[in-house]
Amino acid sequence: MPPRPPLSLSLALPPFTLHRHWPALGLSAALGCVPLAHGQDALELQAVQVSGAELDELDAARAALRSVPGGSNLVDLKEAGAGRLANNEDLFKYQAGVYAKAANNEGAKISIRGSGINRGPGAHASGLYEMFDGLPVTGPGGTPYELMEPLWLSRVEVLRGANGFERGALALGGAVNYVTRTGYDAAKLQLRYETGSHGYRKRQISSGQVLGDLDYYLSLTDSGYDGYQAHSAGSSQGVAANVGYRLNPDLETRFYVRYRETENDTPGKLTRQQIEHDPRAANALNLTRHSERPQPGSTWIANKTTLQIDDDSRVEAGLVYHDYPMDLREGANRLKVAYTDISGTLNYLRRDTLWGHESKTTLGLRTTQALPNTGVSEFVRLSTAAYPLGTRTRNYSYLGSDSVLHASHELELLPDLWLTTGLAAIYTRRETEVTYPQTHDRLSLHTWDYAPRLGLRYAYSADLEVFANLSRSVEPPHPWASLWGANKFFPASSGPASGLHSGGVKLDNQSATTLELGGRGDAWFGHWDLAWYYAQVRNELLSVETQAAVGNLSAIIAEANASPTVHQGLELSLDSPLWEGGRAGRVALRQAYTYSDFHYEDDERFGDNALAGIPKRYYQAQVRYSHPSGLYTGFNAERVSKIAVDYANSFYAAPYTLFGATLGYDAPGGAWQTWLDLRNLANKRYASTVTPGYDDHGKDAARSTPGDGFGVYAGVSWSLN
Structure with missing residues (x-):
């Protein structure tokens, strides 16, 4: 079982005093929300001295997540880093409720409780609100993936579904907070190198220190791969840094910078038959077009400042600048996309005694x-007799804003029984306009919405806690979805713009009302975490490929509000000690199971059909032996049920089972580590991701991306502490 934070310290102290010792706690700022077990005496604050050695940030974050009356995950990068860390699929292994699958490049399809179910990998993580160090990354245009470098992180905090309310997140899938290392938890110097099959290689050099009232962290990474499929090579290089300074015991500030470039060839999707017989082939059309997706350089610059007003209250303020251009060369036309936004956050946290x-x-x-420069310039990429290479076809803008005012309150009604209430007001703005060859049908939507939350949490004992919540979530559409889902097109007389979208279509906010029941605790069989949820979703935003790419014509992707849908599921994680041998080592079993039943509710066309895109059943397990000397070895398995590839449920991607193994050594003291990671031992041919269609009438359409075959990966890391 994973170690539990010491009750005598981590559960008794108010969070505000702890914050003075740890300047960047993220979710762990709510540490004091966890009550003492019934009958345990509270400690006097003046009599307790806390140091980083006694309570670290990971324990604080774990305790904070346990205070939420709903499902959550905590990813420890020390555990995740004991193998290949190429992308978000590697990062989110063995996390119940999180479905993460990569497709040849770094872009992973991430779905939590049905978020982004209908999209392909790297599609701006639709349905999730993502943060770096508690500050916004997600904007009106979505969430780009190129800044999600796992090696820069110390941990990841996930609040699934409506539980994201705790962070001001109101999307269907919830909140994901990527927490960067600081000088307080980084080595003075660290070198890491990974290499393996299909031309994979990755390097990192980093440094972090505490120098009096100042601390810093700096990390540089680069990577490259040839790819499993033909035409799937890629590369990246980037830097992350932050500097924190404690101006006085009550005021501290931290500056963050992330910059990263990526370049990926895109091999395209295959049919089920192709995956079974020739999974390394690329889609013929993508080869003809030499499709690729350069990300010329994304920048995220932020500041977070915390003022401790007194022992019972504090204020946190944040400011973010985010610029993420794209150069899409996947279709007949080249799209040069400019996304830039600016975010501000302000939080006031207070602790009181109310009616005793x-x-x-x-x-x-x-x-x-x-910002106003957000938009797209489109040019002819595949020249014809009529229009040579570089001819401008269209210009259009994507503008918008998201504003959320949220208030939440926790009250201990009885010893160990906590009531959580909350209410959020949401204002969203979406504007889309085609400005070339001429201005057409400017779309401007302004919407107010709301999201209430009610939760209960009861700590029956130190080893058993149960919870329930009833919450509403609200998710606005992306501005680009209004254009690409429209049925307005330029007439044939419009030159190179002929047949392209000329205006936007009104899309309503997606909303969901969710009931969740669950619990967590420790028992003879291990540490467990269970959540069941049922969500009534209205105006679900579904995007499907209604026309495949043919010749020089790109695929047509339509976005629309669906008829009523239901999302319900079960999320279970279990960490079990199988054998404790003292000096001979220990054997543990880690399991994660996610059941996802997402379907229409008496739709006029599709009845109660399942929503296509992800499996109904997803199971992962790992048996691991660890020796006190630092040697470890493990065997893992993954089972995925069949996946519908269209909303008519006329065709499915095949179910599959994968096996893998690891062998590694973690030197006592953490000075260096090395590992061997074997993937897909049986060389299984399978579909890693599915991008759904509307109705394929039982035909085997090219909608799936093959997963990697058998692979061997090795790595080594050295640290100077």
């Missing part, structure tokens, strides 16, 4: 505004 009961209040405001 402990009370905690959070007031928060976050807003993200797309």
Whole structure:
């Protein structure tokens, strides 16, 4: 079982004093929300001295997540880094409720409780609100993936579904907070190198230190791969840094910078038959077009400042600049996309005694505004007799803003029984306009919405906690979805713009009302975490490929609000000690199971059909032997059920089972580590991701991306502490 934070310290102290010792806690700022077990005496604050050695940030974050009346995950990068860390699929292994699958490049399809179910990998993580160090990454245009470098992180905090309310997130899938290392948890110097099959290689050099009231962290990474499929090579290089400074015992600030470039060839999707017989082939059309997706350089610059007003209250303020251009060379036309937005956050946290009961209040405001240069310039990429290479076809803009004012309150009604209430007001703006060859049908949508939340959490004992919540989530459409889902096109007399979208279509906000029940605890069989949820979704935003790419014509992707849908599921994780041998080592079993039943509710066309895109059943397990000397070895398995590839449920990607193994050594003291990671031992041919269609009438359409075959990966890391 994973170690539990010491109750005598981590559960008794208010979070505000702890914050003075750890300047960048992220979700761990809510540490004091976890009550003492019934009958345990509270410690006097003046009599306790806390140091980083006694309580680290990971324990604080774990305790904070346990205070949420709903499902959550904590990814420890020390554990995740004991093998290949190429992308988000590697990062989110063995995390119940999180479906993450990569497709040849770094872009992974991530779905939580049905978020982004209908999209392909790298599609801006639709349905999730993502953050770096508690500050916004997701904007009106979505969430780009190129800044998600796992080697820069110390941990990842996930609040699944409506539980994202705790961070001001209101998307269907919830909140994901990627927490960067700082000088407080980084080595003075660290070198890491990974290499393996299909031309994979990755390097990192990093440094972090505490120098009095100042600390810093700096990391440089680069990577490259030839890819499993033909025409799937890629590369990346980037840097992450942050500097924190404690101006006085009550005021501290931290500056963050991330910059990264990526370049990926795109091999395209295959049919089920192709995956079974020739999975390394690329889609013929993608080869003809030499499709690729350069990300010329994304920049994220931020500041977070915390003022400790007194022992019971503090204020946190954040400011973010985010620029993420793209150069899409996948279709007949080349799209040069400019996305830039600026975000601000302000949070006030207070602890009181209300009618003799402990009370905690959070007031928060976050807003993200797309800047005017956000838009697309489109040019002819495959020249014809009529239009040579580089001919401009269209210009169009994607503008918007998201603003959320949220308030939440926690009250200990009885010893160990906590009531959570919350309410958020949401204002969204979406604007789309085609400005060339001439201005057409400017679309401007302004919407107010709301999201209430009610939760209960009861700590029956130190080893058993149960929870329930009823919450509403709201998700606005992407501005680009309004254009690409429209049925408005330029007439044949419009030159190179003929047949292309000329205006946008109105899309409503997606909303969901979710009931969740669950619990967590420790028992003879191990540490367990269980959540069941049922969500009534209205106006679900579904995007499907309604016309495949043919010749020089690109595929047509339509976005629309669906008829009523239901998302329900079960999320279970279990960490079990199988054998404790003392000096001979230990054997542990780690399991994660996710059941996802997402379907229409008496749709006029599709009845109660399943929503296509992800499996109904997803299971992962790992048996691991660890020796006190630092040697470890493990065997892992993954089982995925069949996946519908269209909304008519006329065809399915095949179910599959994968096996893998690891062997490694972690030197005592953590000075160096090395590992061997074997993937897909049986060389199984399978579909890693599915991008759904509308109705394939039982035909085997090219909608799937093959997963990697058998692979051997090795790595080594050295640290100077």
